[in-house]
Amino acid sequence: MFSKKGEFRDGIYLLNHPEVPVYLIRGKKNYLIDAAFTFMAPNIVGELEELGVEPHYLLLTHSHYDHIGATPFIRKNFPEIKVVASRRTAEILAKPKAIELIKSLEKEAERSFGEVSDLEFQPFKIDIIVGEGDEIEEFSVLETPGHTRCSVSFVFPEKKIIFVGDAAGVIEEGHIRPQFLSSYDQYVASLQKILKYGDFSLALGHGGIIPEGREFLENSLKKTEEFRKEILEYYEKFGDMEKVARKIYREEYEGLGLKQPKEAYMINLRAMIKSALNS
Ligand SMILES: [Zn+2]
Numbered sequence: 001m002f003s004k005k006g007e008f009r010d011g012i013y014l015l016n017h018p019e020v021p022v023y024l025i026r027g028k029k030n031y032l033i034d035a036a037f038t039f040m041a042p043n044i045v046g047e048l049e050e051l052g053v054e055p056h057y058l059l060l061t062h063s064h065y066d067h068i069g070a071t072p073f074i075r076k077n078f079p080e081i082k083v084v085a086s087r088r089t090a091e092i093l094a095k096p097k098a099i100e101l102i103k104s105l106e107k108e109a110e111r112s113f114g115e116v117s118d119l120e121f122q123p124f125k126i127d128i129i130v131g132e133g134d135e136i137e138e139f140s141v142l143e144t145p146g147h148t149r150c151s152v153s154f155v156f157p158e159k160k161i162i163f164v165g166d167a168a169g170v171i172e173e174g175h176i177r178p179q180f181l182s183s184y185d186q187y188v189a190s191l192q193k194i195l196k197y198g199d200f201s202l203a204l205g206h207g208g209i210i211p212e213g214r215e216f217l218e219n220s221l222k223k224t225e226e227f228r229k230e231i232l233e234y235y236e237k238f239g240d241m242e243k244v245a246r247k248i249y250r251e252e253y254e255g256l257g258l259k260q261p262k263e264a265y266m267i268n269l270r271a272m273i274k275s276a277l278n279s
Contacts, residue, residue, distance in 0.1 A: 003208030039117035041073035061165025088150035146187025171207030181271040184279035
């Protein structure tokens with residue numbers, strides 16, 4: 001597992017922070033994948049300037065605040081950059097309520113990282129809307145919903161790497177954590193779709209790059225099924241979603257010592273409980 005800053009191989013870089021990576025591909029063009037938190041923007045831009053890289057594209061895997069935050073500030077520094085995302089991501093970012101939620105989660109994240117920033121998240125325009133099978137320059141697009149309905153993955157066949165955002169789970173404190181927020185069934189189907197690229201490197205939205213994805217993806221599938229089972233068992237026992245949420249919060253969030261903000265964790269957990277009950 002490559003979970004530090006720097007070059008992974010062949011012009012593929014992990015920038016910013018392994019827990020909230022911004023990936024860079026230097027190919028015929030330069031591509032950034034995801035944009036972390038707003039308050040990390042000066043750091044991201046600084047690293048790009050240090051490398052002397054002008055990015056041509058910024059590919060967004062999904063609309064979550066910890067993947068898009070620095071986008072408007074990256075564009076300010078690199079005005080020619082083209083922002084690429086799914087149609088649903090564009091639709092979500094057009095909603096004032098979503099923008100308010102992103103701003104409030106962003107400020108909570110700042111506090112939990114012990115940062116103070118006077119930057120505030122701003123809505124931005126998507127330049128290129130992509131969907132299943134689209135091919136642009138050196139990458140192609142897979143729709144991989146289930147984490148969110150807006151999730152897409154980006155495949156770079158020549159570099160043998162796939163960027164999946166949170167569609168295949170994340171690694172936190174050394175544990176694989178399932179992320180089926182919008183639909184359990186779609187999440188499993190997306191994991192199986194990504195498994196077709198099992199011999200590619202797998203770049204996660206949190207944790208870093210796995211040199212060859214297959215084993216991780218198989219484990220992630222297993223964990224996903226186990227987590228669903230656990231939720232259903234607790235629900236059977238307690239008959240109440242909020243009690244299930246509190247039980248898992250104590251076991252997982254406190255038990256593993258997760259560092260992500262509690263508010264975001266609880267929003268995601270409640271969504272996963274709903275997905276499991278609807279599966
Ligand atoms: Zn996410």
